[in-house]
Amino acid sequence: MRDPAGNNNPQLATDMLIARMGQEISQSPEPSRPLNTMLANGVLLALAVAIVVVLFLARPRADLVSVWTSWAVQFKVFGMLLLIGGGIRMLWAASIPGVAIKPALALLPAVLFLAAGAAFDSTGFPMLGTHALAVPACVGTILAAALAPMWILLTTLRRGIPTDLRRAGAVAGMLAGALAALAYTLACVNDGAGFVGLWYSFAIAVTGALGAFIGPKALAW
Protein backbone atom coordinates (compact mmCIF):
# COMPACT_ATOMS: atom_id res chain seq x y z
CA MET A 1 0.00 0.00 0.00
CA ARG A 2 2.98 2.32 0.59
CA ASP A 3 5.28 3.26 -2.28
CA PRO A 4 8.98 4.03 -1.68
CA ALA A 5 8.44 7.77 -2.04
CA GLY A 6 5.85 7.68 0.70
CA ASN A 7 8.19 6.36 3.34
CA ASN A 8 8.97 9.76 4.79
CA ASN A 9 5.54 11.21 4.23
CA PRO A 10 2.91 8.48 4.40
CA GLN A 11 0.16 10.97 3.64
CA LEU A 12 1.57 11.31 0.13
CA ALA A 13 0.63 7.72 -0.54
CA THR A 14 -2.90 8.39 0.69
CA ASP A 15 -3.16 11.40 -1.60
CA MET A 16 -2.16 9.20 -4.51
CA LEU A 17 -4.72 6.62 -3.46
CA ILE A 18 -7.45 9.27 -3.40
CA ALA A 19 -6.40 10.46 -6.85
CA ARG A 20 -6.72 6.91 -8.16
CA MET A 21 -10.16 6.63 -6.60
CA GLY A 22 -11.20 9.87 -8.28
CA GLN A 23 -10.04 8.47 -11.60
CA GLU A 24 -12.10 5.36 -11.03
CA ILE A 25 -15.13 7.54 -10.34
CA SER A 26 -14.91 9.41 -13.62
CA GLN A 27 -14.10 6.32 -15.67
CA SER A 28 -16.73 3.97 -14.34
CA PRO A 29 -19.32 5.63 -12.14
CA GLU A 30 -21.38 3.09 -10.21
CA PRO A 31 -25.05 3.71 -9.67
CA SER A 32 -26.56 2.67 -6.36
CA ARG A 33 -27.05 -1.00 -5.63
CA PRO A 34 -29.94 -1.61 -3.28
CA LEU A 35 -29.80 -4.33 -0.74
CA ASN A 36 -33.38 -5.47 -0.38
CA THR A 37 -33.66 -7.76 -3.39
CA MET A 38 -30.51 -9.55 -2.37
CA LEU A 39 -31.78 -10.07 1.17
CA ALA A 40 -35.17 -11.30 -0.02
CA ASN A 41 -33.57 -13.81 -2.37
CA GLY A 42 -31.32 -15.06 0.37
CA VAL A 43 -34.16 -15.61 2.80
CA LEU A 44 -36.33 -17.37 0.21
CA LEU A 45 -33.47 -19.63 -0.83
CA ALA A 46 -32.73 -20.42 2.81
CA LEU A 47 -36.38 -21.38 3.41
CA ALA A 48 -36.47 -23.56 0.33
CA VAL A 49 -33.34 -25.40 1.42
CA ALA A 50 -34.73 -25.83 4.94
CA ILE A 51 -37.87 -27.44 3.54
CA VAL A 52 -35.85 -29.80 1.38
CA VAL A 53 -33.71 -30.87 4.35
CA VAL A 54 -36.73 -31.39 6.60
CA LEU A 55 -38.48 -33.54 4.00
CA PHE A 56 -35.25 -35.50 3.59
CA LEU A 57 -34.76 -36.10 7.31
CA ALA A 58 -38.42 -36.63 8.29
CA ARG A 59 -41.49 -37.57 6.37
CA PRO A 60 -44.29 -35.01 6.22
CA ARG A 61 -46.84 -35.92 8.86
CA ALA A 62 -49.44 -38.32 7.57
CA ASP A 63 -52.40 -36.17 8.60
CA LEU A 64 -50.89 -32.95 7.23
CA VAL A 65 -53.78 -31.99 4.99
CA SER A 66 -56.43 -32.56 7.63
CA VAL A 67 -54.68 -30.80 10.51
CA TRP A 68 -53.31 -27.89 8.50
CA THR A 69 -56.16 -25.60 9.51
CA SER A 70 -56.23 -26.72 13.12
CA TRP A 71 -55.36 -24.24 15.86
CA ALA A 72 -52.38 -26.33 16.92
CA VAL A 73 -50.66 -26.19 13.56
CA GLN A 74 -51.65 -22.60 12.83
CA PHE A 75 -50.15 -21.62 16.18
CA LYS A 76 -46.81 -23.10 15.17
CA VAL A 77 -46.87 -21.58 11.72
CA PHE A 78 -47.94 -18.13 12.83
CA GLY A 79 -45.49 -18.08 15.73
CA MET A 80 -42.63 -18.92 13.41
CA LEU A 81 -43.77 -16.36 10.84
CA LEU A 82 -43.69 -13.66 13.53
CA LEU A 83 -40.16 -14.68 14.48
CA ILE A 84 -39.10 -14.73 10.84
CA GLY A 85 -40.55 -11.27 10.28
CA GLY A 86 -38.55 -9.87 13.20
CA GLY A 87 -35.49 -11.76 12.06
CA ILE A 88 -35.66 -10.37 8.54
CA ARG A 89 -35.86 -6.84 9.91
CA MET A 90 -32.82 -7.49 12.08
CA LEU A 91 -30.94 -9.10 9.18
CA TRP A 92 -31.56 -5.99 7.10
CA ALA A 93 -30.29 -3.75 9.90
CA ALA A 94 -27.24 -5.95 10.44
CA SER A 95 -26.14 -5.50 6.84
CA ILE A 96 -26.24 -1.69 6.89
CA PRO A 97 -23.58 0.30 8.77
CA GLY A 98 -25.02 2.69 11.31
CA VAL A 99 -28.45 1.06 11.65
CA ALA A 100 -29.30 -0.84 14.81
CA ILE A 101 -32.61 -2.33 15.74
CA LYS A 102 -33.43 -3.25 19.29
CA PRO A 103 -33.85 -7.03 19.16
CA ALA A 104 -36.39 -6.83 21.94
CA LEU A 105 -38.70 -4.72 19.80
CA ALA A 106 -38.31 -6.84 16.68
CA LEU A 107 -38.92 -10.10 18.49
CA LEU A 108 -41.52 -8.93 21.00
CA PRO A 109 -44.63 -9.85 18.97
CA ALA A 110 -43.34 -13.39 18.45
CA VAL A 111 -42.30 -13.84 22.07
CA LEU A 112 -45.63 -12.57 23.37
CA PHE A 113 -47.57 -14.76 20.98
CA LEU A 114 -45.63 -17.92 21.81
CA ALA A 115 -45.69 -17.24 25.54
CA ALA A 116 -49.44 -16.55 25.55
CA GLY A 117 -50.14 -19.68 23.55
CA ALA A 118 -48.01 -21.76 25.87
CA ALA A 119 -49.59 -20.28 28.99
CA PHE A 120 -53.13 -20.85 27.81
CA ASP A 121 -52.48 -24.26 26.31
CA SER A 122 -55.45 -26.41 27.23
CA THR A 123 -54.60 -29.46 25.16
CA GLY A 124 -52.76 -31.13 27.99
CA PHE A 125 -50.01 -32.15 25.55
CA PRO A 126 -46.98 -33.23 27.59
CA MET A 127 -43.99 -30.85 27.63
CA LEU A 128 -41.64 -33.69 26.88
CA GLY A 129 -43.70 -35.06 24.05
CA THR A 130 -45.51 -38.37 23.73
CA HIS A 131 -42.43 -40.57 23.48
CA ALA A 132 -38.83 -40.55 24.61
CA LEU A 133 -37.40 -39.34 21.33
CA ALA A 134 -39.90 -36.57 20.78
CA VAL A 135 -37.69 -33.74 22.04
CA PRO A 136 -34.38 -34.90 20.48
CA ALA A 137 -36.11 -35.57 17.16
CA CYS A 138 -37.76 -32.15 17.13
CA VAL A 139 -34.77 -30.12 18.26
CA GLY A 140 -32.33 -32.23 16.29
CA THR A 141 -34.24 -31.93 13.03
CA ILE A 142 -34.59 -28.17 13.37
CA LEU A 143 -30.88 -27.81 14.12
CA ALA A 144 -29.87 -30.00 11.20
CA ALA A 145 -32.24 -28.20 8.84
CA ALA A 146 -30.89 -24.82 9.95
CA LEU A 147 -27.24 -25.40 9.03
CA ALA A 148 -27.36 -24.85 5.28
CA PRO A 149 -29.78 -21.91 5.62
CA MET A 150 -27.38 -20.35 8.13
CA TRP A 151 -24.60 -20.60 5.61
CA ILE A 152 -26.83 -19.05 2.95
CA LEU A 153 -27.81 -16.16 5.23
CA LEU A 154 -24.19 -15.52 6.26
CA THR A 155 -23.24 -15.41 2.59
CA THR A 156 -26.08 -12.97 2.01
CA LEU A 157 -24.87 -10.79 4.87
CA ARG A 158 -21.38 -10.69 3.42
CA ARG A 159 -22.75 -8.98 0.34
CA GLY A 160 -23.98 -6.21 2.58
CA ILE A 161 -21.71 -4.35 4.99
CA PRO A 162 -21.91 -6.00 8.42
CA THR A 163 -20.12 -3.95 11.06
CA ASP A 164 -21.15 -5.75 14.26
CA LEU A 165 -20.15 -9.27 13.39
CA ARG A 166 -21.27 -11.06 16.51
CA ARG A 167 -24.75 -9.55 16.37
CA ALA A 168 -25.02 -10.16 12.61
CA GLY A 169 -24.00 -13.78 13.08
CA ALA A 170 -26.52 -14.22 15.89
CA VAL A 171 -29.28 -12.81 13.69
CA ALA A 172 -28.35 -15.06 10.79
CA GLY A 173 -28.35 -18.06 13.13
CA MET A 174 -31.64 -17.16 14.76
CA LEU A 175 -33.36 -16.51 11.44
CA ALA A 176 -32.03 -19.77 10.01
CA GLY A 177 -33.43 -21.58 13.05
CA ALA A 178 -36.83 -19.93 12.64
CA LEU A 179 -36.94 -20.83 8.94
CA ALA A 180 -36.00 -24.40 9.76
CA ALA A 181 -38.66 -24.53 12.47
CA LEU A 182 -41.24 -23.25 10.01
CA ALA A 183 -40.25 -25.97 7.57
CA TYR A 184 -40.40 -28.50 10.38
CA THR A 185 -44.10 -27.80 10.96
CA LEU A 186 -44.65 -29.96 7.88
CA ALA A 187 -43.39 -32.97 9.81
CA CYS A 188 -43.88 -32.10 13.45
CA VAL A 189 -46.60 -34.09 15.20
CA ASN A 190 -46.17 -32.46 18.59
CA ASP A 191 -49.25 -30.33 18.76
CA GLY A 192 -48.97 -28.79 22.20
CA ALA A 193 -48.44 -25.02 22.35
CA GLY A 194 -46.32 -25.43 25.47
CA PHE A 195 -44.10 -28.00 23.75
CA VAL A 196 -43.73 -25.81 20.70
CA GLY A 197 -43.12 -22.64 22.68
CA LEU A 198 -40.39 -24.29 24.68
CA TRP A 199 -38.56 -26.57 22.28
CA TYR A 200 -38.80 -24.60 19.07
CA SER A 201 -37.51 -21.57 20.97
CA PHE A 202 -34.73 -23.65 22.47
CA ALA A 203 -33.59 -24.87 19.06
CA ILE A 204 -33.68 -21.32 17.67
CA ALA A 205 -31.71 -20.02 20.64
CA VAL A 206 -29.05 -22.66 19.95
CA THR A 207 -28.78 -21.71 16.28
CA GLY A 208 -28.58 -18.06 17.33
CA ALA A 209 -25.73 -18.82 19.70
CA LEU A 210 -23.94 -20.82 17.02
CA GLY A 211 -24.32 -17.92 14.61
CA ALA A 212 -22.96 -15.49 17.18
CA PHE A 213 -19.96 -17.74 17.67
CA ILE A 214 -19.01 -18.10 14.02
CA GLY A 215 -20.09 -14.60 13.00
CA PRO A 216 -16.77 -12.83 13.69
CA LYS A 217 -14.88 -15.43 11.68
CA ALA A 218 -17.38 -15.98 8.89
CA LEU A 219 -18.23 -12.33 8.25
CA ALA A 220 -14.85 -10.60 8.60
CA TRP A 221 -13.91 -8.41 5.65
Next chain:
Amino acid sequence: MEARENRWTMAMRAGRLGVCADYERFLHEFSASLRRIIHHQLNHLGLSAAETEDVVQEVLIAVHSRRAQWDDRRPLIPWLNAITRYKIVDTARKLGRDARRHIHLTDEEWSNLCDQDVWQENSHPEDIERLVSQLSAGQQAVVQAICFQGDTPREAAHRLGMSEGAVRVAFHRSLKQLKKLMDVAGEKS
Protein backbone atom coordinates in the same frame (compact mmCIF):
# COMPACT_ATOMS: atom_id res chain seq x y z
CA MET B 1 -21.93 18.89 11.61
CA GLU B 2 -25.01 19.43 9.44
CA ALA B 3 -22.95 21.40 6.93
CA ARG B 4 -20.41 18.60 6.73
CA GLU B 5 -23.12 15.96 6.33
CA ASN B 6 -24.65 17.96 3.49
CA ARG B 7 -21.31 18.63 1.80
CA TRP B 8 -20.21 15.01 1.96
CA THR B 9 -23.62 13.69 0.91
CA MET B 10 -23.59 15.88 -2.18
CA ALA B 11 -20.04 14.74 -2.91
CA MET B 12 -21.07 11.07 -2.76
CA ARG B 13 -24.02 11.76 -5.04
CA ALA B 14 -21.78 13.67 -7.41
CA GLY B 15 -19.46 10.67 -7.40
CA ARG B 16 -22.32 8.50 -8.56
CA LEU B 17 -22.70 10.77 -11.56
CA GLY B 18 -19.01 10.53 -12.36
CA VAL B 19 -18.00 13.95 -10.99
CA CYS B 20 -14.67 13.29 -9.29
CA ALA B 21 -13.53 16.71 -7.98
CA ASP B 22 -16.12 16.89 -5.19
CA TYR B 23 -15.67 13.23 -4.38
CA GLU B 24 -11.89 13.61 -4.01
CA ARG B 25 -12.33 16.69 -1.83
CA PHE B 26 -14.65 14.67 0.41
CA LEU B 27 -12.08 11.85 0.66
CA HIS B 28 -9.35 14.33 1.65
CA GLU B 29 -11.54 15.87 4.36
CA PHE B 30 -12.62 12.44 5.52
CA SER B 31 -9.05 11.15 5.77
CA ALA B 32 -8.03 14.19 7.81
CA SER B 33 -10.72 13.48 10.35
CA LEU B 34 -9.85 9.76 10.21
CA ARG B 35 -6.25 10.50 11.16
CA ARG B 36 -7.45 12.30 14.28
CA ILE B 37 -9.90 9.55 15.22
CA ILE B 38 -7.44 6.70 14.66
CA HIS B 39 -4.68 8.47 16.55
CA HIS B 40 -7.06 8.94 19.46
CA GLN B 41 -8.59 5.46 19.45
CA LEU B 42 -5.39 3.49 18.90
CA ASN B 43 -3.15 5.65 21.06
CA HIS B 44 -2.55 2.78 23.44
CA LEU B 45 -1.01 0.74 20.62
CA GLY B 46 1.66 3.35 19.91
CA LEU B 47 1.20 3.39 16.14
CA SER B 48 3.75 5.16 14.01
CA ALA B 49 2.63 7.71 11.44
CA ALA B 50 3.00 5.13 8.70
CA GLU B 51 0.90 2.57 10.52
CA THR B 52 -1.79 5.15 11.25
CA GLU B 53 -1.83 5.97 7.56
CA ASP B 54 -2.29 2.29 6.76
CA VAL B 55 -5.49 2.28 8.80
CA VAL B 56 -6.65 5.50 7.15
CA GLN B 57 -6.16 3.89 3.75
CA GLU B 58 -8.01 0.74 4.83
CA VAL B 59 -11.05 2.79 5.80
CA LEU B 60 -10.92 4.81 2.57
CA ILE B 61 -10.74 1.63 0.52
CA ALA B 62 -13.63 0.11 2.48
CA VAL B 63 -15.81 3.17 1.93
CA HIS B 64 -14.85 3.61 -1.72
CA SER B 65 -15.32 -0.03 -2.69
CA ARG B 66 -18.77 -0.13 -1.13
CA ARG B 67 -19.93 3.32 -2.11
CA ALA B 68 -22.64 1.88 -4.33
CA GLN B 69 -24.28 0.27 -1.33
CA TRP B 70 -24.89 3.48 0.58
CA ASP B 71 -28.60 4.23 0.45
CA ASP B 72 -28.67 7.97 -0.20
CA ARG B 73 -31.96 8.36 1.64
CA ARG B 74 -30.10 7.49 4.85
CA PRO B 75 -27.62 9.79 6.66
CA LEU B 76 -24.07 9.39 5.43
CA ILE B 77 -21.97 10.16 8.50
CA PRO B 78 -23.40 7.35 10.70
CA TRP B 79 -22.71 5.02 7.77
CA LEU B 80 -19.09 6.23 7.59
CA ASN B 81 -18.70 6.07 11.36
CA ALA B 82 -19.87 2.47 11.56
CA ILE B 83 -17.42 1.38 8.87
CA THR B 84 -14.62 3.36 10.52
CA ARG B 85 -15.35 1.81 13.90
CA TYR B 86 -15.32 -1.69 12.42
CA LYS B 87 -11.96 -1.17 10.70
CA ILE B 88 -10.40 0.38 13.83
CA VAL B 89 -11.55 -2.50 16.02
CA ASP B 90 -10.36 -5.00 13.42
CA THR B 91 -6.92 -3.35 13.23
CA ALA B 92 -6.58 -3.18 17.00
CA ARG B 93 -7.43 -6.86 17.20
CA LYS B 94 -4.81 -7.82 14.61
CA LEU B 95 -2.07 -5.60 16.06
CA GLY B 96 -2.92 -6.58 19.61
CA ARG B 97 -2.77 -10.26 18.77
CA ASP B 98 0.59 -9.67 17.13
CA ALA B 99 2.02 -7.91 20.12
CA ARG B 100 0.34 -10.08 22.73
CA ARG B 101 2.51 -13.03 21.75
CA HIS B 102 5.54 -11.04 22.79
CA ILE B 103 4.51 -9.28 25.93
CA HIS B 104 4.53 -12.21 28.33
CA LEU B 105 8.28 -12.20 28.94
CA THR B 106 10.00 -11.89 32.27
CA ASP B 107 11.82 -8.66 33.09
CA GLU B 108 15.17 -10.41 32.59
CA GLU B 109 14.14 -11.60 29.14
CA TRP B 110 13.15 -8.05 28.31
CA SER B 111 16.55 -6.65 29.18
CA ASN B 112 18.15 -9.49 27.21
CA LEU B 113 16.24 -8.33 24.18
CA CYS B 114 18.25 -5.15 24.36
CA ASP B 115 21.54 -7.09 24.25
CA GLN B 116 20.79 -9.42 21.37
CA ASP B 117 19.23 -9.05 18.02
CA VAL B 118 19.09 -5.43 16.93
CA TRP B 119 22.07 -4.31 18.91
CA GLN B 120 24.55 -7.11 18.27
CA GLU B 121 24.80 -6.59 14.56
CA ASN B 122 25.66 -2.96 15.10
CA SER B 123 29.00 -2.19 16.72
CA HIS B 124 28.72 1.57 16.32
CA PRO B 125 26.70 3.32 19.01
CA GLU B 126 26.24 6.36 16.76
CA ASP B 127 24.49 4.14 14.21
CA ILE B 128 22.14 2.88 16.88
CA GLU B 129 21.43 6.42 18.04
CA ARG B 130 20.72 7.48 14.49
CA LEU B 131 18.30 4.60 13.96
CA VAL B 132 16.53 5.21 17.25
CA SER B 133 16.09 8.86 16.36
CA GLN B 134 14.03 7.74 13.35
CA LEU B 135 11.40 6.20 15.59
CA SER B 136 8.35 8.10 16.69
CA ALA B 137 8.71 10.20 19.81
CA GLY B 138 6.76 7.73 21.93
CA GLN B 139 8.80 4.76 20.74
CA GLN B 140 12.06 6.63 21.31
CA ALA B 141 11.07 7.29 24.88
CA VAL B 142 10.28 3.64 25.49
CA VAL B 143 13.50 2.37 23.90
CA GLN B 144 15.61 4.90 25.80
CA ALA B 145 13.98 3.96 29.08
CA ILE B 146 14.35 0.19 28.68
CA CYS B 147 17.58 -0.15 26.73
CA PHE B 148 19.64 2.92 27.60
CA GLN B 149 18.47 3.53 31.14
CA GLY B 150 17.92 -0.12 32.01
CA ASP B 151 14.34 0.24 33.23
CA THR B 152 12.08 -2.75 33.60
CA PRO B 153 8.80 -2.34 31.73
CA ARG B 154 7.10 -1.43 35.00
CA GLU B 155 9.66 1.26 35.80
CA ALA B 156 9.46 2.59 32.27
CA ALA B 157 5.69 2.71 32.55
CA HIS B 158 5.95 4.69 35.75
CA ARG B 159 8.55 7.05 34.30
CA LEU B 160 6.63 7.68 31.08
CA GLY B 161 3.14 7.78 32.55
CA MET B 162 1.91 4.84 30.45
CA SER B 163 0.43 1.51 31.43
CA GLU B 164 2.83 -1.41 31.62
CA GLY B 165 0.95 -3.20 28.87
CA ALA B 166 1.28 -0.19 26.59
CA VAL B 167 5.01 -0.04 27.27
CA ARG B 168 5.45 -3.69 26.34
CA VAL B 169 3.44 -3.28 23.15
CA ALA B 170 5.31 -0.10 22.19
CA PHE B 171 8.69 -1.70 22.89
CA HIS B 172 7.90 -4.74 20.79
CA ARG B 173 6.80 -2.50 17.94
CA SER B 174 9.94 -0.36 18.32
CA LEU B 175 12.16 -3.41 17.89
CA LYS B 176 10.27 -4.42 14.79
CA GLN B 177 10.58 -0.91 13.42
CA LEU B 178 14.31 -0.75 14.21
CA LYS B 179 14.88 -4.04 12.41
CA LYS B 180 13.09 -2.64 9.40
CA LEU B 181 15.16 0.55 9.52
CA MET B 182 18.33 -1.49 9.80
CA ASP B 183 17.38 -3.50 6.74
CA VAL B 184 16.80 -0.33 4.78
CA ALA B 185 20.09 1.13 6.05
CA GLY B 186 21.86 -2.12 5.17
CA GLU B 187 20.53 -2.02 1.60
CA LYS B 188 21.72 1.51 1.10
CA SER B 189 25.31 0.86 2.33
